[in-house]
Amino acid sequence: MEHLKFFDLPADPFQNESDERFYYESAPQKRARLRLMRGIQQRKALSVLVGGPGLGKTTLAHSLLRELDPREFAAHYLSIPHEACAAGWLLPNVARAFGVHAPSSQIPVLVDQIHAQLLSIAASQRSAVLLIDEAQLFRNRDAMEEFRGLLNLLHDGRKLVSLVLFGLHELAEILKLDPALAQRVEIRVELTPMDWLESQAYVSHRLRLAGATQAVFSPDALEALFRCSGGVPRLLNTVADNALFEAFLCEAKPVDSSIVAAAAEALGLVPTPIEDPYPSMPKLPEISLPASEPDAPAEWLEPLAPMPADVPAAAPRRAHPLVSEDVSAGLEAADLVTEDSASEAEPMEFELEEIPAETVAPPDDVEIDFDVEPPPEIEAASELDPEDSDWSLGALIREDEPVAEEPHDRNDDSFDLRSLALEADEEPDAPAVPVVPMVSAEKEDDDLDALFEEIQISD
Numbered sequence: 001m002e003h004l005k006f007f008d009l010p011a012d013p014f015q016n017e018s019d020e021r022f023y024y025e026s027a028p029q030k031r032a033r034l035r036l037m038r039g040i041q042q043r044k045a046l047s048v049l050v051g052g053p054g055l056g057k058t059t060l061a062h063s064l065l066r067e068l069d070p071r072e073f074a075a076h077y078l079s080i081p082h083e084a085c086a087a088g089w090l091l092p093n094v095a096r097a098f099g100v101h102a103p104s105s106q107i108p109v110l111v112d113q114i115h116a117q118l119l120s121i122a123a124s125q126r127s128a129v130l131l132i133d134e135a136q137l138f139r140n141r142d143a144m145e146e147f148r149g150l151l152n153l154l155h156d157g158r159k160l161v162s163l164v165l166f167g168l169h170e171l172a173e174i175l176k177l178d179p180a181l182a183q184r185v186e187i188r189v190e191l192t193p194m195d196w197l198e199s200q201a202y203v204s205h206r207l208r209l210a211g212a213t214q215a216v217f218s219p220d221a222l223e224a225l226f227r228c229s230g231g232v233p234r235l236l237n238t239v240a241d242n243a244l245f246e247a248f249l250c251e252a253k254p255v256d257s258s259i260v261a262a263a264a265e266a267l268g269l270v271p272t273p274i275e276d277p278y279p280s281m282p283k284l285p286e287i288s289l290p291a292s293e294p295d296a297p298a299e300w301l302e303p304l305a306p307m308p309a310d311v312p313a314a315a316p317r318r319a320h321p322l323v324s325e326d327v328s329a330g331l332e333a334a335d336l337v338t339e340d341s342a343s344e345a346e347p348m349e350f351e352l353e354e355i356p357a358e359t360v361a362p363p364d365d366v367e368i369d370f371d372v373e374p375p376p377e378i379e380a381a382s383e384l385d386p387e388d389s390d391w392s393l394g395a396l397i398r399e400d401e402p403v404a405e406e407p408h409d410r411n412d413d414s415f416d417l418r419s420l421a422l423e424a425d426e427e428p429d430a431p432a433v434p435v436v437p438m439v440s441a442e443k444e445d446d447d448l449d450a451l452f453e454e455i456q457i458s459d
Contacts, residue, residue, distance in 0.1 A: 003248035013210035014241040016234055018059050020066065024205045026198045026233075029060055032189045036064060039187040040073070040129055040162055045151050046184045047164045048135075050171050051191030054234030057166045060191070061131050064164070068129060074098065074121045079133040090146045094130065107146075115153050118160040128161040136167035136174055144178040151184055193231030200226070202233065203240060216244070220257040227271040228264035239264050 004012060013022065025033070032049060039047035051057050061077060068075040076097040080089070091110050095103040098117045104110045121128045130150075138144060153160045165171065175182040194202060200222050207216055217225070221243070229236035242263035247255040264271065 003245045006248045006251075007216050007244060007253065008211075008213060009207075009216075010211040011209075012241075013206040013212070014237040014244070016237050018062055020062070022206055022209055023059060023063060024202050025063070026194045026202060028192045028194065028198075029056060029063075032060060032191050033064060033067075035187060035189045036060075036164060037067070040064075040068070040127075040164065043127060043159060043162055044186040045159045045162065046181075047162070047187040047189070048171065048175070048185050049164070049166050049189045049191060050169050052193070052232070053168065054232045055191045055193060056233050057191060058133055059233075061133050061164075061166050065131060072126055073129050074126050075129040075131065077131045077133070080135065080137040083137045083139055088142075088146075090143060091149075094150065097130065098128065111149060111153075114150070115160070118153060119155055122155055122160060129164070130161055131164045131166070133166045135165035136171040138174055141177060144181055148178060148181045148184075151181075194233070195231060196223070196226050199229070199231050199236060202236065206237075215254045217255045217260075218257070221255045221260045224257040224260035224264075224271070228260065228269050235269065238267065239269065242267065 001012070004010075015022075036047055036049060038044075049057060049060070058079070065075055065077050078093055078097060091107065091114065092103045095110060095114050095117070098114065098121070100113045100117055104113060118128050138147060147163075150161060150163065151159065167174075172188075175185065203217065203222060203225060217240075225236055225240055225243070228239050239260065243255050243260045246259050246263050247253065250259065252259060261271070
């Protein structure tokens with residue numbers, strides 16, 4: 001076809017036929033398939049799947065039929081063509097599906113034929129499964145009784161056949177016509193439309209399998225396809241197929257949203273707003289944040305170090321007790337670098353100015369208070385006369401030690417710390433060593449001068 005050649009598509013990707021090559025198992029399809037498969041494997045008597053038109057119920061039924069292993073299951077598919085065919089149509093077609101070659105026209109005989117065939121299937125260690133599509137067409141009580149009669153076929157207390165019904169939502173109301181039949185529904189599944197992401201993946205999957213090598217739909221066209229189809233696969237195929245042809249007529253490549261909207265309008269489809277794909281999930285409560293000032297920066301923009309304007313002013317310096325207030329004021333007036341300036345974000349360079357001596361020196365009329373009590377050690381040392389030539393550190397040490405037997409002359413210039421150390425090292429029993437006083441050079445000169453004067457006087 002020409003419009004497919006225009007897009008370089010070897011196959012038609014959007015046909016509504018049940019073609020297993022283009023089958024895409026969406027999330028709703030997968031959930032429904034797994035639930036129905038559980039009922040079949042556990043030999044549930046009756047399972048029901050309901051859903052809106054065009055959601056892929058027939059496609060899912062054929063997918064289940066292909067998945068069931070014929071070595072374990074004797075599975076068959078039936079579709080009711082019309083409501084008038086419901087009564088008197090079900091049992092003969094069930095008999096043919098399970099291998100009865102000449103179904104009887106009499107219902108009791110026909111039921112026996114079906115029962116015998118199901119027993120042979122059970123003897124072969126297989127399970128009989130019957131998939132019935134368009135089951136909402138069972139609208140009369142006679143059809144319900146025939147349908148319930150199949151569920152009454154037992155062997156050793158076990159059901160001989162598992163029935164799976166596919167139909168529209170009205171099927172649930174139809175089953176209520178026979179309360180005994182409605183109570184036998186063991187599994188009920190509802191098929192839902194695809195969401196936005198599933199619809200996008202569905203279109204991409206089909207185009208890829210059709211051999212597309214380039215973009216066929218623009219991103220806004222994919223959104224328009226979902227809005228016009230509501231996530232229903234049948235409508236999505238129809239709108240996409242018509243959009244491809246309209247784009248071929250306009251020679252537009254890729255297909256944009258305006259072409260999709262035109263194709264949907266021609267089909268009488270109205271775009272629907274995008275709804276929440278998970279309406280049953282709990283919503284998080286809305287958090288109201290306090291309104292911030294427009295000029296206030298965000299917290300994460302605040303610097304790690306404070307800005308100079310944010311640094312509090314330094315406390316005034318306290319004057320030392322020994323320095324007058326006038327001198328302290330002079331020091332604060334000087335342009336000096338203080339410790340507080342080191343906390344600023346950017347270092348600043350200063351040039352130290354020489355402070356005049358008269359600025360630092362205290363005035364004449366200022367009395368400096370030196371009335372500070374000195375430590376006891378210094379007070380005791382101050383009692384010694386600093387003019388005394390015999391005063392030394394050794395004298396202080398000697399006052400704390402016991403008095404020796406032969407104290408040294410304090411006026412002896414030979415006394416020093418070394419002599420004290422020698423005396424401390426001597427043993428108490430050792431004889432005392434006499435200390436020979438040493439005559440200083442100054443004393444020798446005095447003696448010579450005196451002798452020289454005597455000699456002159458004598459002469």
